[in-house]
Amino acid sequence: MAVLGGGRRPNPAALTYLSEGSEIEGNLRTPGNTRIDGRVKGSVMVEGDLEVGSNALIEGDQVRARNIIVHGQIHAQIIASGKLHMTKSARVEGDVRAMSLDVEAGAVFIGRSQTGEPRALPQSTPSGNSP
Numbered sequence: 638m639a640v641l642g643g644g645r646r647p648n649p650a651a652l653t654y655l656s657e658g659s660e661i662e663g664n665l666r667t668p669g670n671t672r673i674d675g676r677v678k679g680s681v682m683v684e685g686d687l688e689v690g691s692n693a694l695i696e697g698d699q700v701r702a703r704n705i706i707v708h709g710q711i712h713a714q715i716i717a718s719g720k721l722h723m724t725k726s727a728r729v730e731g732d733v734r735a736m737s738l739d740v741e742a743g744a745v746f747i748g749r750s751q752t753g754e755p756r757a758l759p760q761s762t763p764s765g766n767s768p
Contacts, residue, residue: 651668651669651670652669652670652671652672653667653669653670653671653672653683654671654672654674655671655672655673655674655675655677655693656674656675657674657675657690657692657693658675659674659675659676660675660676660677660678661675661676661677661678661679662678662679663678663679664679664680664681664682664697665677665679665680665681665682666681666682666683667682667683667684667685668684668685669683669684669685670683670685670686670687670688671683671685671686671687671688671702672687672688672689672690673687673688673689673690673693673695673709674690674692674693674709675693676693676694676695676696677693677694677695677696677697678696678697679696679697679698680697680698680699680700680701680713681695681697681699681700681701681702681713682699682701682702683701683702683703684702684703685702685703686702686703686704686705686706686719687700687702687703687704687705687706688705688706688708689705689706689707689708689709689710689711689727690708690709691708691709691726692709693708693709693710694709694710694711694712695709695710695711695712695713696712696713697712697713698713698714699713699714699715699716700713700714700715700716701715701716701717702717702718703717703718703719704717704719704720704721704722705717705720705721705722705735706722706724707721707722707723707724707727707729707744708724708726708727709726709727709728710727710728710729710730711727711728711729711730711731712730712731713731714731714732714733714734715729715731715732715733715734715735716733716734716735717733717734717735717736718735718736719735719736719737720735720736720737720738720739721733721735721737721738721739722739722741723738723739723740723741723744723746724741724744725741725742725743725744726743726744727740727741727744727745727746728744728745729744729745729746729747729748730747730748731747731748732748732749732750732751733746733748733749733750733751734750734751734752735750735751735752736752736753736754737752737753738750738752
């Protein structure tokens with residue numbers, strides 16, 4: 638049986654696309670940038686950037702990528718090693734962790750957020766004053 642792609646290693650610059658009307662039940666893992674316009678019921682792990690289209694829905698435990706742009710719906714914990722951007726049509730239900738967070742007016746966000754590096758916050762002294 639032949640291996641797809643002739644046994645070559647995946648190209649990390651490649652784009653994975655899940656079109657509108659497509660559905661995946663199970664975890665999705667991609668090596669490059671990804672755009673989802675369909676539905677995913679499971680976790681999504683992207684080594685590159687992720688864009689979630691306005692008609693897309695992701696329901697799972699976790700969504701993880703470098704930079705994430707959300708136009709549609711995500712019901713999961715989100716971890717972005719870079720920037721998480723929620724457009725005005727986005728609906729996110731779940732806790733998020735990102736280096737930076739951008740939420741446009743009109744977006745719906747239900748959850749807790751943590752941005753930046755945790756060690757970047759100054760430690761308070763026992764009296765409650767910063768050093």
